[in-house]
Amino acid sequence: MSSADPFASDRRTSAADDRFSFLHVDLNSFFASVEQQIHPEYRNRPLAVVPTFADTTVAIAASYEAKALGIKTGTRVGDMKKICPEIIMVQGDHTTYAEYSHRIHAAVERVCPVAHIPSIDEVTCQLMGREREPPNARRISLDIKQAIYDDVGDTMRCSIGMAPNRYLAKIASDMQKPDGLIGLLPSQLPRALTHLELRDLPGVGAKTEQMLIKKGITTMPQLLELDREGMHKLWNSVWGDRLYHWLRGHDTGDDGAPLPNEMQKSLGHSHVLGPDHRSPQGSWAIAHKLLHKAAMRLRMEKMCTGSLGVTIRYQLSRQEAEGRSKVRQHQSGIKHDAWGMEARFPTCQDTLSLLETLQKVWAQQPTGPEYQRPFFVGVTLGRLIPESEQQPTLFADADNRGALSRTLDKLNLKYGHTTLHFAGMLPARDSAPTRIAFTQIPVQYGVDYM
Template structure:
């Protein structure tokens, strides 16, 4: 057995590449994916041809057009990208154990047997690249990294783009990544980099040589120790995080910024969040609303409640909080809104209520009605049944 346990695959300019695969007329040309179909939006992805002109994620549409007059813009179609993600995932899983789909364009694969050494892993990656190009499309390319754990494999996967293959292990660490800045590493924000600087850790080599117990103090969490041990090559597994809540937020398009329209969007967000809550078999014991009016600080309030998964209960709490917010937002347009269902627990863990009456883990009548609406919407299409008037506001993650 060789030293490598994880293969990390990072699709190259995935959204733009999918669009180029579907439309041969834009292959080899600069392409940018936008979140909104107008000149006021920004680019959420760019092809490598567009990146060569300086177009990046976050570049405004007018600026991208100025940098690259020949650029082609396409509105994002996340569902299309998800379908391609699943096709790629199915191929990868044929060749090795697909441990996790880390995001719409990133995959984590467990290595074992002959592919745990460098030559075996390289041959495996070559086969996978050929299969993806043949079965999904020649425009779909990826960079791959291998390492003794998921963190080093992920860092290795970012070292050579596009279409690259790199490894990080005992033979080249930490010198191979010594040129990186601290906040180039996944999981280190600018704020965390500031903490490290304050502790005298100013470069990658110092971080790799840090005592993991000292890292726990700097991070103020065991995650610091886990991170440094991973950098040092220990086989630290990913930890499954416990879900803290279900929420949706939305940067509002101009036509939905008036409070009356934004309120209807909030009702739509609640329907989406509550449906996900029920799908996970959970209940929430708090409801939070935040509103961001132009020219003023964000307004945020929460209501505690008995644990529930009833959409209409969350709608009533939402209405009560909008009434509280009205003096603050009256006469102003809203830039963004958000809802959050918090203090979650499993439905099966909820105690019974003799006054309602329901037994432990049983659904109320309202919750059963909500679940029935979920079933109908899943079968006949979202929005077939709505909980009163709302305003759908699909964006980046709903198109396609």
């Protein structure tokens, strides 16, 4: 730890430099607020958005009325009913939330250009010139709130953080909810962060927090006392250096943005099965549909894949769980065993070839009584390359698989992605809807969001 005053930077910032560079707009209880906007009868009442109505599943969003009762994201449906028997439960609609997300982007853009979209319910704006002056930044923030209210709906409240970099702007947006407006000026840093918990920092989850605790860092003041070298050592990577500067409001060239990713390396879908599909036959139909969606996305993104991975989780009975030394537990409370396998092959992008690989992988899963109750399936396509880099083969496409996939896409883009499909997914045609996206903005392919 450094012996220097960790808050010395508070006194070195001149008035001319005491400005905001970024606004982070975070929609409050977004999914629940959308439901209350669409259904006026749900307003001012406890409401939870759920993936299915099974008691073992969990809330993916809760209204502020529900949060006041202790119901939050991750609360099990069965527990919610005990806490509030009259709670309204709504099955999440990915397409509707994606549409509202794009309407919010348009409303924000009407006031200030959108610089970055971190997730479905977040927007970042970069301020320029005199916009950076605190009174002007505050006016812009209030205008954004009003634009969302006017253009999208009166239940759509947001909290906005103003700061010298994107990382701090996100932190500030979480400091006051709902409908908050908080600014972190360079002259206030890092002192203004000392009251936070370690978990309040973006990128610090449960595992990272435990790592910090093991290394003797249990509070924000302890973290902020570290100099740049100490931060690097703590994380054992350049992330520590970046975090040191971000927490002090410095301009590092990336403005608190995540490290740039290389080309996308994988894509896929996963699904917690409803009770009617928790069987070998039902799980296969779901896996088939997940692959159907992933293959269509692959072609829309003009990519080819060289690997297919499957993950299955099997629900264990109480007796089966008691007989094991180590048992996994899903967030829904289901005790389970898991199996996964990846197959590699010459790169391709047609559905039929991928389906044949899925069938071969599927046949390798374990057998026995404890593997007859699958409740989760995931399908991932990996080793992606642009289709322009696909190596030509010596043999022609004898089965016209590429043309078949293009025909599937043409019709499914026009009428919906489940309009034309192989027979194996028929039992799950209307199941496994597109999942709610927290960390990415849904992309619209034809008439559907995926």
